[in-house]
Amino acid sequence: xxxxxxxxxxxxxxxxxxxxxxxxxxxxxxxxxxxxxxxxxxxxxxxxxxxxxxxxxxxxxxxxxxxxxxxxxxxxxxxxxxxxxxxxxxxxxxxxxxxxxxxxxxxxxxxxxxxxxxxxxxxxxxxxxxxxxxxxxxxxxxxxxxxxxxxxxxxxxxxxxxxxxxxxxxxxxxxxxxxxxxxxxxxxxxxxxxxxxxxxxxxxxxxxxxxxxxxxxxxxxxxxxxxxxxxxxxxxxxxxxxxxxxxxxxxxxxxxxxxxxxxxxxxxxxxxxxxxxxxxxxxxxxxxxxxxxxxxxxxxxxxxxxxxxxxxxxxxxxxxxxxxxxxxxxxxxxxxxxxxxxxxxxxxxxxxxxxxxxxxxxxxxxxxxxxxxxxxxxxxxxxxxxxxxxxxxxxxxxxxxxxxxxxxxxxxxxxxxxxxxxxxxxxxxxxxxxxxxxxxxxxxxxxxxxxxxxxxxxxxxxxxxxxxxxxxxxxxxxxxxxxxxxxxxxxxxxxxxxxxxxxxxxxxxxxxxxxxxxxxxxxxxxxxxxxxxxxxxxxxxxxxxxxxxxxxxxxxxx
Amino acid sequence: xxxxxxxxxxxxxxxxxxxxxxxxxxxxxxxxxxxxxxxxxxxxxxxxxxxxxxxxxxxxxxxxxxxxxxxxxxxxxxxxxxxxxxxxxxxxxxxxxxxxxxxxxxxxxxxxxxxxxxxxxxxxxxxxxxxxxxxxxxxxxxxxxxxxxxxxxxxxxxxxxxxxxxxxxxxxxxxxxxxxxxxxxxxxxxxxxxxxxxxxxxxxxxxxxxxxxxxxxxxxxxxxxxxxxxxxxxxxxxxxxxxxxxxxxxxxxxxxxxxxxxxxxxxxxxxxxxxxxxxxxxxxxxxxxxxxxxxxxxxxxxxxxxxxxxxxxxxxxxxxxxxxxxxxxxxxxxxxxxxxxxxxxxxxxxxxxxxxxxxxxxx
Numbered sequence: 065x066x067x068x069x070x071x072x073x074x075x076x077x078x079x080x081x082x083x084x085x086x087x088x089x090x091x092x093x094x095x096x097x098x099x100x101x102x103x104x105x106x107x108x109x110x111x112x113x114x115x116x117x118x119x120x121x122x123x124x125x126x127x128x129x130x131x132x133x134x135x136x137x138x139x140x141x142x143x144x145x146x147x148x149x150x151x152x153x154x155x156x157x158x159x160x161x162x163x164x165x166x167x168x169x170x171x172x173x174x175x176x177x178x179x180x181x182x183x184x185x186x187x188x189x190x191x192x193x194x195x196x197x198x199x200x201x202x203x204x205x206x207x208x209x210x211x212x213x214x215x216x217x218x219x220x221x222x223x224x225x226x227x228x229x230x231x232x233x234x235x236x237x238x239x240x241x242x243x244x245x246x247x248x249x250x251x252x253x254x255x256x257x258x259x260x261x262x263x264x265x266x267x268x269x270x271x272x273x274x275x276x277x278x279x280x281x282x283x284x285x286x287x288x289x290x291x292x293x294x295x296x297x298x299x300x301x302x303x304x305x306x307x308x309x310x311x312x313x314x315x316x317x318x319x320x321x322x323x324x325x326x327x328x329x330x331x332x333x334x335x336x337x338x339x340x341x342x343x344x345x346x347x348x349x350x351x352x353x354x355x356x357x358x359x360x361x362x363x364x365x366x367x368x369x370x371x372x373x374x375x376x377x378x379x380x381x382x383x384x385x386x387x388x389x390x391x392x393x394x395x396x397x398x399x400x401x402x403x404x405x406x407x408x409x410x411x412x413x414x415x416x417x418x419x420x421x422x423x424x425x426x427x428x429x430x431x432x433x434x435x436x437x438x439x440x441x442x443x444x445x446x447x448x449x450x451x452x453x454x455x456x457x458x459x460x461x462x463x464x465x466x467x468x469x470x471x472x473x474x475x476x477x478x479x480x481x482x483x484x485x486x487x488x489x490x491x492x493x494x495x496x497x498x499x500x501x502x503x504x505x506x507x508x509x510x511x512x513x514x515x516x517x518x519x520x521x522x523x524x525x526x527x528x529x530x531x532x533x534x535x536x537x538x539x540x541x542x543x544x545x546x547x548x549x550x551x552x553x554x555x556x557x558x559x560x561x562x563x564x565x566x567x568x569x570x571x572x573x574x575x576x577x578x579x580x581x582x583x584x585x586x587x588x589x590x591x592x593x594x595x596x597x598x599x600x601x602x603x604x605x606x607x608x609x610x611x612x613x614x615x616x617x618x619x620x621x622x
Numbered sequence: 623x624x625x626x627x628x629x630x631x632x633x634x635x636x637x638x639x640x641x642x643x644x645x646x647x648x649x650x651x652x653x654x655x656x657x658x659x660x661x662x663x664x665x666x667x668x669x670x671x672x673x674x675x676x677x678x679x680x681x682x683x684x685x686x687x688x689x690x691x692x693x694x695x696x697x698x699x700x701x702x703x704x705x706x707x708x709x710x711x712x713x714x715x716x717x718x719x720x721x722x723x724x725x726x727x728x729x730x731x732x733x734x735x736x737x738x739x740x741x742x743x744x745x746x747x748x749x750x751x752x753x754x755x756x757x758x759x760x761x762x763x764x765x766x767x768x769x770x771x772x773x774x775x776x777x778x779x780x781x782x783x784x785x786x787x788x789x790x791x792x793x794x795x796x797x798x799x800x801x802x803x804x805x806x807x808x809x810x811x812x813x814x815x816x817x818x819x820x821x822x823x824x825x826x827x828x829x830x831x832x833x834x835x836x837x838x839x840x841x842x843x844x845x846x847x848x849x850x851x852x853x854x855x856x857x858x859x860x861x862x863x864x865x866x867x868x869x870x871x872x873x874x875x876x877x878x879x880x881x882x883x884x885x886x887x888x889x890x891x892x893x894x895x896x897x898x899x900x901x902x903x904x905x906x907x908x909x910x911x912x913x914x915x916x917x918x919x920x921x922x923x924x925x926x927x928x929x930x931x932x933x934x935x936x937x938x939x940x941x942x943x944x945x946x947x948x949x950x951x952x953x954x955x956x957x958x959x960x961x962x963x964x965x966x967x968x969x970x971x972x973x974x975x976x977x978x979x980x981x982x983x984x985x
């Protein structure tokens with residue numbers, strides 16, 4: 065047996081391994097803690113005594129916020145479930161004209177941010193808009209002769225949100241319907257159940273966990289929405305937080321409002337988690353993969369085509385055409401030096417956020433692969449929790465601690481050196497980037513995690529046995545193998561940041577504008593046509609993830 | 623000769639679960655050994671601990687007299703000079719064959735030397751000229767050979783092979799195992815192979831370590847493993863055979879259903895003590911002229927021979943291998959004689975019935 069004392073010195077150096085892995089440990093935990101700061105900040109206000117503003121809020125508007133949010137949730141649930149499930153069922157079980165095309169066209173409304181579709185429809189439907197003008201022309205009506213629904217209302221907001229959010233339900237329901245074995249349905253038929261009974265008694269219950277997962281994502285987006293409800297003048301939590309913060313200047317009350325909103329969100333997260341777990345048990349045998357579609361003919365076929373066409377037309381084609389028309393009318397005035405400035409701001413902001421998110425995601429996912437402990441897993445979950453948290457809440461949770469730091473530094477400098485540092489962190493791009501990371505890290509972490517999971521661990525071991533350090537394994541083996549997924553992760557975050565409105569609105573530096581903010585500001589000033597070019601840019605970029613998604617759909621099977 | 627690899631009292635555990643415990647062995651330079659055992663016995667974990675991917679909870683591992691693993695300190699795998707061949711080969715799919723083989727050579731030698739070493743290895747494994755193919759363009763056996771070449775390229779102190787043949791066709795396994803042995807011997811490479819297939823172990827290894835329930839039960843040559851099993855488990859696991867009971871009647875003689883047999887009775891046995899004797903199929907020779915006749919109750923045609931199951935008068939069964947020319951019918955009585963060179967016996971278990979005729983273990 066070798067002499068320990070002689071051989072220990074060279075080992076000292078190699079302590080590096082445990083130290084190295086500990087470094088990953090620390091990095092992952094640090095990212096998680098930083099990402100948790102906004103939520104923890106907001107939650108800490110639960111324990112603060114309620115101020116005057118809060119008392120005022122509870123007496124006056126709080127019940128409105130709750131009622132409106134609940135109405136919105138109910139309406140959007142109904143809208144997205146009806147559209148999402150019916151289209152998913154039709155395209156996965158039946159054959160009818162246009163089915164293959166509809167499969168991915170039905171995703172297109174995802175490209176439109178809700179606030180853009182909201183003001184586009186407002187422009188289309190208001191008194192001077194094309195719809196009413198044509199009606200008056202055709203029927204020879206004039207003002208006051210007829211009743212026309214007011215789009216800037218609860219039902220309007222519900223419809224707008226449903227139109228752009230139903231793809232979540234559609235995607236998950238469709239995947240679930242396709243995974244269900246035909247045997248289950250055929251067993252139903254053989255027991256005498258007709259197509260309707262088969263749908264309601266077999267297919268729908270089996271897809272329920274997937275549908276609920278989709279619905280909870282829809283509702284998270286609904287609760288997070290600011291642009292639409294603000295534009296339509298509906299008081300919800302997000303607008304309330306905004307008003308309390310900027311109008312009443314009470315950050316504590318804004319944070320307390322945020323907590324209530326967060327409780328809604330937590331319920332949704334729990335719902336999502338539970339249904340995702342259940343989904344595993346609802347998986348029927350994947351023995352029978354080949355699914356024969358039932359061919360629809362005649363009236364039925366046309367009805368199916370119509371049902372699938374409606375959401376595409378109203379959720380994408382019509383608003384897109386309207387935006388294009390406005391843009392053609394106004395671009396000569398709108399596209400100038402400032403506009404290119406906007407584009408540059410948006411692209412550089414979204415680009416750097418996407419790359420930063422990718423780097424953090426690589427750290428988290430690879431750290432988890434190196435040390436798959438419970439602590440690390442929890443840390444990664446916390447770091448990617450932000451997808452569920454409304455950007456308005458994140459913004460509040462970031463502003464409060466950053467402002468505190470700024471004030472502290474400023475106060476100390478004034479006291480010591482009689483100079484003022486002003487705003488060091490809040491109101492800078494740092495704050496904005498921080499918010500984007502918290503909100504969108506989940507997107508890149510999810511993509512990177514999935515891609516890493518596909519690489520066998522023996523690859524890592526092989527590279528290590530050939531002399532690579534863990535970091536080199538990531539750079540030389542994993543990253544080249546995950547190239548496509550990394551690109552996807554960057555694109556997804558890029559588009560999300562580009563579309564993002566409320567956090568950008570709150571946290572952007574003074575006089576720093578992006579396409580989304582400009583489009584929103586112009587629309588708020590009722591300059592709908594002027595807003596269209598900026599909006600159109602966002603929509604066109606927004607089509608990228610739809611294309612990525614449709615590619616993966618086509619790969620699954622058609 | 624110096625030990626190349628030394629394991630001293632190594633245990634590995636995940637939480638409360640012990641994977642392997644108290645493992646001791648030595649490996650000499652140029653020796654090929656094999657860790658053999660049923661699945662789940664901990665052999666792969668032991669290999670990965672030697673490689674540095676797992677940490678021991680006690681004991682120490684030394685390579686070339688340098689301690690590389692203790693419960694407190696573990697030298698990272700990339701700093702150990704080991705080569706490893708994986709069950710799924712783990713060739714890097716984004717790199718061509720040449721880049722795969724040169725992977726462990728970068729920063730160690732000049733470009734030209736790398737290329738030279740790469741071609742040398744390709745020649746060694748019989749795949750010269752496939753430098754610019756990609757792993758997916760090769761067959762399983764070829765990928766296996768490239769994996770070997772890649773692991774050997776940096777001239778590791780020790781080569782670790784984790785079930786290297788299990789993802790290949792059965793016909794290919796034996797052939798490749800022999801080929802790999804020739805290559806390793808030719809290059810004087812020290813290697814440890816992990817497998818659950820004893821034929822593979824016997825074809826490859828100079829020494830075999832049999833692991834059962836986390837412990838190393840025997841570390842020996844294949845010959846001794848077969849003929850001098852240390853425990854009942856080893857006797858059962860290696861080869862085929864049946865235990866028949868016997869009684870020691872003194873003077874190294876044992877009275878059994880097959881008659882009186884001579885053999886080295888364990889020292890602790892006194893006259894009258896009951897023993898179980900391992901009867902291998904090759905201990906019973908078919909001989910038409912023999913006066914001892916036994917009835918055939920089962921027969922299995924294996925091409926070059928028949929494996930007959932014969933019934934003793936006591937009702938117990940033994941196995942017998944006969945040349946394939948001796949095709950006898952079921953229930954026919956055939957003559958046999960005993961040819962017991964190495965008698966393997968264990969003191970009988972507490973409940974005799976359990977030991978009775980443990981069915982032939984056909985591995």
